[in-house]
Amino acid sequence: MEPLIHIENLYKSFGGLHVLNGFSLDLYDGENLVIVGRSGSGKSVLLKCIVRLLEPDSGALEVLGQPVPQLSQYEMDHLRTEVGFLFQGSALYDSMTVRENLEFPLRRHPEKMKGHDVGTLITSTLESVGLAHTVDMMPEELSGGMQRRIALARTLILRPRIILYDEPTSGLDPITAKEIIELMLRIQEEYHTAALIITHDMDCARVIANRMIILIDGKNYAEGAYAELSMSPDPRVRAFFK
Amino acid sequence: MPATYYQRSGLRRYFQETGEVWLFARRFFKEALHRPFEGKELLRQCFIVGNQSLFLVGMTGLIMGLVLTLQTRPTMEDFGAEAYMPAMVGVSIIREIGPVVIALICAGKIGSSIGAELGSMKVTEQIAAMEVSGTNPFKYLVVTRILATTLMVPLLVIFGDAIALFGSFLVEHMKGDVSFRLFFNKVFRQLGFGDLIPATAKTFFFGFAIGLIGCFKGYTSKKGTAGVGRAANTAVVVASMLLFVLDFIAVLVADIFFDL
Ligand SMILES: Nc1ncnc2c1ncn2[C@@H]1O[C@H](COP(=O)(O)OP(=O)(O)OP(=O)(O)O)[C@@H](O)[C@H]1O
Numbered sequence: 001m002e003p004l005i006h007i008e009n010l011y012k013s014f015g016g017l018h019v020l021n022g023f024s025l026d027l028y029d030g031e032n033l034v035i036v037g038r039s040g041s042g043k044s045v046l047l048k049c050i051v052r053l054l055e056p057d058s059g060a061l062e063v064l065g066q067p068v069p070q071l072s073q074y075e076m077d078h079l080r081t082e083v084g085f086l087f088q089g090s091a092l093y094d095s096m097t098v099r100e101n102l103e104f105p106l107r108r109h110p111e112k113m114k115g116h117d118v119g120t121l122i123t124s125t126l127e128s129v130g131l132a133h134t135v136d137m138m139p140e141e142l143s144g145g146m147q148r149r150i151a152l153a154r155t156l157i158l159r160p161r162i163i164l165y166d167e168p169t170s171g172l173d174p175i176t177a178k179e180i181i182e183l184m185l186r187i188q189e190e191y192h193t194a195a196l197i198i199t200h201d202m203d204c205a206r207v208i209a210n211r212m213i214i215l216i217d218g219k220n221y222a223e224g225a226y227a228e229l230s231m232s233p234d235p236r237v238r239a240f241f242k
Numbered sequence: 243m244p245a246t247y248y249q250r251s252g253l254r255r256y257f258q259e260t261g262e263v264w265l266f267a268r269r270f271f272k273e274a275l276h277r278p279f280e281g282k283e284l285l286r287q288c289f290i291v292g293n294q295s296l297f298l299v300g301m302t303g304l305i306m307g308l309v310l311t312l313q314t315r316p317t318m319e320d321f322g323a324e325a326y327m328p329a330m331v332g333v334s335i336i337r338e339i340g341p342v343v344i345a346l347i348c349a350g351k352i353g354s355s356i357g358a359e360l361g362s363m364k365v366t367e368q369i370a371a372m373e374v375s376g377t378n379p380f381k382y383l384v385v386t387r388i389l390a391t392t393l394m395v396p397l398l399v400i401f402g403d404a405i406a407l408f409g410s411f412l413v414e415h416m417k418g419d420v421s422f423r424l425f426f427n428k429v430f431r432q433l434g435f436g437d438l439i440p441a442t443a444k445t446f447f448f449g450f451a452i453g454l455i456g457c458f459k460g461y462t463s464k465k466g467t468a469g470v471g472r473a474a475n476t477a478v479v480v481a482s483m484l485l486f487v488l489d490f491i492a493v494l495v496a497d498i499f500f501d502l
């Protein structure tokens with residue numbers, strides 16, 4: 001099976017700081033791949049390379065079979081509609097209502113509406129994250145957990161095939177975090193998306209991961225299922241599971 | 243090491259940033275001319291820019307007119323030339339003081355708010371979020387704002403000039419018992435196209451500069467809340483300086499073409 005995302009030997013540095021040092025991964029359809037790593041290990045940098053918010057220094061990087069660094073702006077914008085991105089801080093447009101937040105990408109990609117009208121799509125997407133009643137609220141009126149859900153809805157509205165989650169549970173209390181994880185699982189079933197999830201929340205990883213990669217020193221340090229890795233004798237791997 | 247030495251050098255930073263602003267401006271023209279256009283957002287930005295500064299510009303204009311007239315009147319009286327007051331005030335407000343003072347007010351009000359708004363959108367990754375949803379934040383945020391300031395600052399200047407002339411009239415009316423008609427007759431008899439056209443033309447450049455610098459500073463602001471503050475602050479400082487430079491150039495150019 002062709003991987004949805006194929007990364008091989010990816011390098012990225014900022015000045016003298018080598019963040020990614022030959023990182024590789026393959027994400028397959030229907031899979032939840034979790035990447036864990038310490039704060040500052042370059043997890044967000046990796047995701048940003050995938051959607052070309054950052055340019056990698058070298059290495060192969062293909063999304064849905066297309067070489068990301070070589071695409072034209074037009075091709076890239078089209079590819080980006082197939083890849084959802086949930087930001088670490090939700091990144092809702094704070095001068096717009098929830099409705100306008102969801103409308104924003106949709107109106108600029110009318111081909112994604114597939115004959116539905118904007119209103120129906122917004123309502124149904126908000127319903128699937130359980131927040132249909134917030135449609136006319138401003139982001140600042142919502143709690144952190146609700147903002148995260150709206151951000152997810154804004155991602156889902158373009159019906160992406162892959163969703164990249166940057167620490168979906170960071171900054172949330174354990175109960176809200178659990179709700180977000182359940183939501184992510186439900187979304188995956190409802191919308192048939194593959195997910196690349198970055199986290200240092202091991203509870204999240206345990207529930208959601210089909211497969212895990214441990215990122216240390218900018219490389220894949222270890223790889224496997226949660227159960228396998230949690231049994232690992234390697235102290236650097238074990239440190240994540242205490 | 244030479245590398246660090248140059249990195250610390252303010253002069254190098256200055257040239258580097260000038261180059262970046264230049265590229266930013268070029269990108270603006272490229273994106274402004276290509277579809278799709280964000281018409282609705284442009285109108286909204288025009289409204290915001292105008293609405294935000296209308297009161298401030300009005301107040302400044304009024305006081306400018308009052309003060310200018312109060313201060314120059316005694317001197318003109320000494321020369322027995324108080325009949326030339328409207329003409330003198332009209333020319334100085336329309337040609338120079340009005341555009342520059344009001345553009346400076348706009349740089350402070352509009353430039354800083356654009357810098358802060360885009361800066362905070364940048365650091366909270368809202369701009370990145372637009373980008374990854376396959377939309378063009380430059381078009382939506384930058385092009386609309388620069389166009390809005392380019393169109394609205396001239397209107398604000400005209401509005402401010404009018405209020406300033408009215409302020410001047412109030413003083414003339416009280417001190418010299420000049421009627422409304424007489425005052426404005428005298429003002430407009432003095433003003434020719436050689437005064438009006440360059441004075442209005444340069445305000446478009448002022449508006450463009452305010453929008454350009456505000457957007458540039460905000461859009462390229464660095465991480466952190468300090469970055470947002472710096473974006474707002476430097477937007478005002480740089481835009482204000484640029485206004486004086488542009489004004490100087492405008493006066494030189496007008497001098498050539500209109501032979502003052
Ligand atoms: N645009 C940038 N310019 C310079 N350095 C950067 C940039 N982005 C990230 N870095 C650096 O790269 C390193 C990795 O950053 P990254 O944001 O990927 O960490 P992370 O693994 O996501 O951490 P966290 O769990 O705290 O979010 C950090 O040391 C950071 O300072």
Ligand SMILES: [Mg+2]
Binds near residue numbers: 043044045166167
């Ligand atoms: Mg991160």
